[in-house]
Amino acid sequence: MMDQHLVVFVTVVERQNFSRAAEELHMTQPAVSQYIQTLERETGTRLLERSNKYVRLTKAGEIVYYHAKEITGLYDKMQMLVDDLTNNAKGELAIGASYTFGEYVLPHVIAKMQDRYPLIDPTISIGNTKEIEELVRNHQLDVGIVEGKFESKSLVMEPFAxxxxxxxxxxxxxxxxxxxxxxxxxxxxxxxxxxxxxxxxxxxxxxxxxxxxxxxxxxxxxxxxxxxxxxxxxxxxxxxxxxxxxxxxxxxxxxxxxxxxxxxxxxEFSIVTQTPFQTKSVQVFLELVRDNNIFFK
Known part of the structure; x- marks a missing residue:
């Protein structure tokens, strides 16, 4: 099982509050504090600046948060791939798209996907090509749709329209x-x-x-x-x-x-993924994307 300390740490950072993180994780606030203290002992430095009003990352905390997001993202993707061996397309699907595709084509693709696969829960991020590429590389998006070309040894890129x-x-x-x-x-x-x-x-x-x-x-x-x-x-x-x-x-x-x-x-518009191993949710989304070539005629 993935290290719970990283899950707790990421939740505290993103909720900017120990009590809100505890509520989301269904834990007590003292338990959340204990997890953070243990993680700080293991890393050998303070990761969070705390006060009654805020929680802020230290410089070391920024490093841990960045890599914790990658680790938790990889774990979630691994678990979904294993689950997909026996289950239908469902669950969370993080999609990113550059502005042109994201604002003018993607809504139609998502509407069709929700009609055919209502158990998929998509979240959408819109940014420029460079931003979407970076989010996919850091495992914060399952799939991206970008404009133009770029060179990357760590990403899988497929022109489709x-x-x-x-x-x-x-x-x-x-x-x-x-x-x-x-x-x-x-x-x-x-x-x-x-x-x-x-x-x-x-x-x-x-x-x-x-x-x-x-x-x-x-x-x-x-x-x-x-x-x-x-x-x-x-x-x-x-x-x-x-x-x-x-x-x-x-x-x-x-x-x-x-x-x-x-x-x-x-x-060209291109599909960008981190790995050739894709969940069923990603697979059905990409099938719909490729079917939407009608938009480009």
Whole structure:
């Protein structure tokens, strides 16, 4: 059985309170305190700063917490894999996705999964590609869906769909309703609104600039695709966005695609896992993800 001291420690840290941790663990508060004291004796240093109002990690506590999360995550995954040998798909499933897939495709996948497999209890984390990759690597997510490519010896990566990206602008822009194809250099004077570093969408923009040997004179960096769309609609600038994110705006006429020679730019969406051994819950989720290629046509 997994070391209960680590379970108690992680719970205290995440609940930031001994009494709340005791309630969640169905233990007495003195028992929780005893577990923490024993763990501190074993590690040879204080792990938590305590007061009546708060519980905070020391520097040593941060190290123990980081690795305790990995250990408890690995144990839970091992137990689920063993249970799956005889049971149906059920239990907790921690899913992570980068913003484009997470906000525009994943809700439809989850709805279908809940309809077919109601015993699966999903939790969703949305972040940029770099953040999701790190959470999967640290066993805090069972599976991630990310944009673009990255190199990793510790993760299993499976491209499963291709996404087309278009340059969009306001319906009041001088290039709106342009029927003739232009070249990217015609847009050098425009303000380009882009995502932050670490985002798959930003990586696609940077790759497009590199391929076309293009350098805009002005860029603005925003941390949200929705904010970028609103800003482009308001005439603040132009952007390169996934076809998945702009369907409603194109239908309403608040955004327009601009036809640029050599575009659309394409990128891959990939499934990221820590191990080739997958629980039944992960397996059925990934089957549904792969079936949703209709979104990319």
């Amino acid at each position: 291709e996404d087309a990206m278009f340059i969009v602008l306001s319906s009041n822009h001088r290039f709106a309703n342009q029927e003739n194809e232009i070249v990217l250099s015609d847009l050098a004077e425009e303000t380009w609104i882009v995502r932050e570093n670490g985002s798959g969408t930003r990586a696609a923009v940077d790759e497009m600039f590199r391929l076309f040997e293009f350098a805009p004179k002005k860029m603005m960096e925003f941390g949200s695709t929705q904010l970028i769309k609103e800003s482009v609609e308001a005439g603040l600038g132009i952007s390169l966005l996934s076809q998945l994110t702009i369907r409603k705006e194109l239908a309403l006429g608040t955004l327009q695609k601009i036809w640029v020679k050599g575009l659309p730019f394409t990128r």
